[in-house]
Amino acid sequence: RDKNKMRVCGFVASAAAMRPAAVRTVGCSRRRGMMATIQMTATVEGERNALLEQESLPKFTRIESSQVVPGVTALLDRFEADVAQLESRLSSSEKSYESTVEAAEKASAPVSYAWGVVGHLNGVKNSEELREAYAAMQPRVVEATTKLGQSKALYEGLLGLRELEGARKRIVEANALQMRLAGVGLEGAAKEQFNANRLQLSKLATDFQNNVLDATKQFELVVEDKADVAGLPESALALAAQRAGGSAEEGPWRLGLDAPSYLASMKYLDSSALRERLYRAFVSRAAEANEPLVAEILALRREQAALLGYETFAEVSLATKMADDVAAVDDLHARLAEVAVPAAKRELAELQRFAGVDSLAHWDVPYYAERLRESKFGINDEALRPYFALDAVLDGLFGLVSRLFGVAVRRGAAETWHPDVRFFDVFDGDRKLASFFLDPYSRPEDKRSGAWMDVCLGKSKALDRDVPVAYMVCNGSPPTADKPSLMTYNEVETLYHEMGHALQHMLTEVADADAAGINGVEWDAVELPSQFMENWLLHKPTLYSFAKHYETGEPLPDDVYDKLKAAKTFQAGMMMARQLSFGALDVELHARYDGSENPLDVQRRVFREYAPMAPLPEDTFLTAFSHIFAGGYSCGYYSYKWAEVMSADAFAAFEEAGLDNEDAVKEVGRRFRETVLALGGSAHPSVVYDKFRGRQPTVDALLRHSGLVAP
Numbered sequence: 001r002d003k004n005k006m007r008v009c010g011f012v013a014s015a016a017a018m019r020p021a022a023v024r025t026v027g028c029s030r031r032r033g034m035m036a037t038i039q040m041t042a043t044v045e046g047e048r049n050a051l052l053e054q055e056s057l058p059k060f061t062r063i064e065s066s067q068v069v070p071g072v073t074a075l076l077d078r079f080e081a082d083v084a085q086l087e088s089r090l091s092s093s094e095k096s097y098e099s100t101v102e103a104a105e106k107a108s109a110p111v112s113y114a115w116g117v118v119g120h121l122n123g124v125k126n127s128e129e130l131r132e133a134y135a136a137m138q139p140r141v142v143e144a145t146t147k148l149g150q151s152k153a154l155y156e157g158l159l160g161l162r163e164l165e166g167a168r169k170r171i172v173e174a175n176a177l178q179m180r181l182a183g184v185g186l187e188g189a190a191k192e193q194f195n196a197n198r199l200q201l202s203k204l205a206t207d208f209q210n211n212v213l214d215a216t217k218q219f220e221l222v223v224e225d226k227a228d229v230a231g232l233p234e235s236a237l238a239l240a241a242q243r244a245g246g247s248a249e250e251g252p253w254r255l256g257l258d259a260p261s262y263l264a265s266m267k268y269l270d271s272s273a274l275r276e277r278l279y280r281a282f283v284s285r286a287a288e289a290n291e292p293l294v295a296e297i298l299a300l301r302r303e304q305a306a307l308l309g310y311e312t313f314a315e316v317s318l319a320t321k322m323a324d325d326v327a328a329v330d331d332l333h334a335r336l337a338e339v340a341v342p343a344a345k346r347e348l349a350e351l352q353r354f355a356g357v358d359s360l361a362h363w364d365v366p367y368y369a370e371r372l373r374e375s376k377f378g379i380n381d382e383a384l385r386p387y388f389a390l391d392a393v394l395d396g397l398f399g400l401v402s403r404l405f406g407v408a409v410r411r412g413a414a415e416t417w418h419p420d421v422r423f424f425d426v427f428d429g430d431r432k433l434a435s436f437f438l439d440p441y442s443r444p445e446d447k448r449s450g451a452w453m454d455v456c457l458g459k460s461k462a463l464d465r466d467v468p469v470a471y472m473v474c475n476g477s478p479p480t481a482d483k484p485s486l487m488t489y490n491e492v493e494t495l496y497h498e499m500g501h502a503l504q505h506m507l508t509e510v511a512d513a514d515a516a517g518i519n520g521v522e523w524d525a526v527e528l529p530s531q532f533m534e535n536w537l538l539h540k541p542t543l544y545s546f547a548k549h550y551e552t553g554e555p556l557p558d559d560v561y562d563k564l565k566a567a568k569t570f571q572a573g574m575m576m577a578r579q580l581s582f583g584a585l586d587v588e589l590h591a592r593y594d595g596s597e598n599p600l601d602v603q604r605r606v607f608r609e610y611a612p613m614a615p616l617p618e619d620t621f622l623t624a625f626s627h628i629f630a631g632g633y634s635c636g637y638y639s640y641k642w643a644e645v646m647s648a649d650a651f652a653a654f655e656e657a658g659l660d661n662e663d664a665v666k667e668v669g670r671r672f673r674e675t676v677l678a679l680g681g682s683a684h685p686s687v688v689y690d691k692f693r694g695r696q697p698t699v700d701a702l703l704r705h706s707g708l709v710a711p
Contacts, residue, residue, distance in 0.1 A: 322522045348612040417439075
C-alpha cells in the first residue's frame with residue numbers, strides 16, 4: 001500500500017510548490033477584508049474564474065483546465081506585489097509575530113488556495129489539458145514562492161522575535177530553519193544555481209509522477225479465453241469484464257496494474273504465465289522514462305545539500321525530523337531487521353515447502369502465499385469482501401471515532417470533482433469542527449495510485465478560519481454493475497489509516513496555522529495517528545460494528561473472526577523486511593550514495609541485504625518509488641517504521657486500560673485527542689507523546705503486535 005500524506009512546516013511556500021501535484025497542502029482565506037478583494041477579482045480578462053472564488057470550498061464543478069494559467073497568473077502578480085509591500089514594511093517598522101508570520105501567511109493564502117486545488121485535481125482528475133496548464137505555471141509558482149522563502153527582510157524579522165513561547169516560538173524557529181534550507185543565506189552564483197536546481201527538481205518530481213500514472217494506465221492485458229482467467233474470484237472477474245466492456249461470464253477481461261486489479265490477479269490467477277507478464281510489467285513501471293530522472297534528482301539533491309553547507313542530502317532532510325541523524329535511522333532499521341530478516345527467510349522456506357519446490361518465482365510468491373494462508377487459517381480476502389461493504393465500513397469507522405474521541409460524522413453537501421466523491425461534516429455536539437471529502441475508488445484512467453490525506457483548508461487564526469477541511473483519497477475496489485463496493489481487508493485498513501491522518505488535521509486545537517493539525521509536525525511522527533487507527537480493526541466489537549453480509553445482514557461468523565485474528569501476523573517477517581528494505585534504500589541513496597554507481601545497482605545491493613529473494617535483474621522498483629522521488633519522503637521513508645513504534649505503543653495504552661472497558665477506553669481516547677490529535681505541531685512530538693503516555697515509546701509493542709516476539 002502507498003499511504004501518502006503531506007504537511008507543510010511553516011509559511012515557506014517554496015517548499016510546498018516543489019512538491020508534486022497530488023500531495024499539496026493548501027490554504028484558503030476567509031478573512032473578511034481579503035475575501036472582498038478576492039471576490040472583486042474573480043474575473044480575469046473578462047472571464048469568470050472559479051479558482052479565484054475563494055470564499056469557501058473549491059468550486060469543483062466549475063473549475064476548468066483553461067482557468068489555470070490566467071487565474072494563477074493573476075494571483076501570482078498580486079502575490080509578488082504583496083511580498084514587496086511586506087518586505088518594505090518589515091524594513092521600516094517594529095517586528096511582531098503578526099507583522100511577520102501572519103503577514104506572510106496572508107500574502108500566500110490566495111496562491112496557496114488556487115495552486116493547491118490545481119495540484120489536487122492533477123492527482124485525482126488528471127488530463128492532458130490540466131498537465132499542460134500545470135507545467136506552464138509551475139516554474140513561475142516555484143520562482144515566486146522561492147522569493148518569499150529567501151526574503152532577507154522576512155528572515156531577519158523572524159530572528160528578531162525573541163519574546164515568544166509555546167506554539168509561536170516553535171513556528172518561528174521552524175520557519176527560520178525552513179528559510180535557511182530554502183537558501184536564504186546564499187548569494188550570487190550559488191543562489192542562482194540553487195534556485196535553478198529547485199525549478200528543475202520541481203519539474204522532475206511532476207514528470208516522475210506523471211510517468212508512473214501513464215505506465216499504469218497504458219498497460220493492459222486483455223484476456224478472451226475464460227480458461228486463462230481461471231482462479232480469479234467473482235469480484236475480480238466482474239471488474240475486469242467491466243473495464244473491457246464484456247461480461248463476467250463471457251468476457252473479455254482486462255487486467256491492469258492498478259491495485260484492485262493487480263493484487264487480485266497476483267493472488268488468485270491460476271495461470272503462472274499471465275502472473276509473470278503482470279509482475280514483470282509492474283516491477284518495471286516507467287523504467288525507461290524515469291531511470292534518467294532518478295539519477296538527475298539524486299545528483300541535484302546532492303548539489304543542493306552542498307550549496308547549503310551540508311555533506312549529504314540526508315542531513316538536509318533530517319534537519320526537520322525527530323531522528324537526530326542517519327545513525328539513529330540506521331539503528332532503528334538494524335534493530336528491526338535483526339528480528340524481521342531471519343523470520344522472512346523462515347517464512348519463504350515454509351512457502352517453498354508448501355508449494356513443493358526448491359525455489360519460487362517472484363510472481364508465484366503471492367499466489368502460493370494466499371493458498372498457504374487459506375490452508376493454515378481457512379480464509380481468503382475474497383471470502384471476506386461481502387462483509388466489508390463500503391457504506392457499512394464507514395458506519396463502523398465513524399462509530400469508532402465517536403466512541404474514542406466524542407465526535408459525530410454526518411453526511412454533508414459540497415461540490416465535488418467526481419460523482420463518486422462524498423463529503424462529510426464532523427461535529428462535537430452542535431458545533432461543527434471540520435469537514436472532509438472522501439474519494440474512495442480506483443480510477444486508473446485519471447487518478448494516481450495509492451492512498452493519501454491532504455489538506456483542503458487549514459485552521460488559521462490569521463485568516464479567520466476555524467473549520468479545517470481534509471481530502472481523503474483511496475484507490476479501493478469500485479462497485480460493479482450488480483454489486484456495491486465490497487472491500488478487501490487491506491482496503492478497509494487503508495481507509496482507517498487515512499482517517500487517522502484526517503483526524504489529526506480536523507481535531508486540532510491550535511489556532512496558529514503553521515502548527516495546526518499536521519502542520520509543523522516532524523515528518524517521522526506524522527504516521528502516528530494513521531497507524532494507530534489500523535490497530536482497532538481486529539478489536540472484535542469494532543469489527544463487528546460493520547462486518548455484516550451486504551445481502552443478508554448476517555454478522556461475520558465467529559470462527560472466521562478467530563481465523564482473521566490468527567492470520568494477522570501471517571508472513572509478518574516478509575512484510576516488515578520489505579518495508580525495511582525500502583527505508584534502507586532511501587537512506588542509502590541520500591546518505592551514502594555518491595553517484596559513482598547506477599542507482600538501480602544500489603537498489604539490488606540493499607534489497608539483497610533485507611529481502612529473502614533477490615530481485616529480478618529487470619526490477620526497477622526505484623522508477624516507481626514516488627514516495628521519495630515525487631512525494632516528499634526523501635530520506636524520510638523510515639518514518640513509517642519510526643512512527644509505527646509510536647503507534648503500536650499508543651495502542652498498547654488502550655490495551656493496558658482494557659479494550660472492552662468502555663469508561664477506560666473513553667478516558668484514554670480523550671487523552672489521545674487532547675494531545676496527539678489536538679496539539680499538532682505546537683510542541684515537539686516527544687513532548688506531545690509524553691503528555692499522552694507519560695513516557696517515551698519502546699519497540700516492544702510493535703514486535704509483539706507483529707508476532708515477531710512472544711506476547
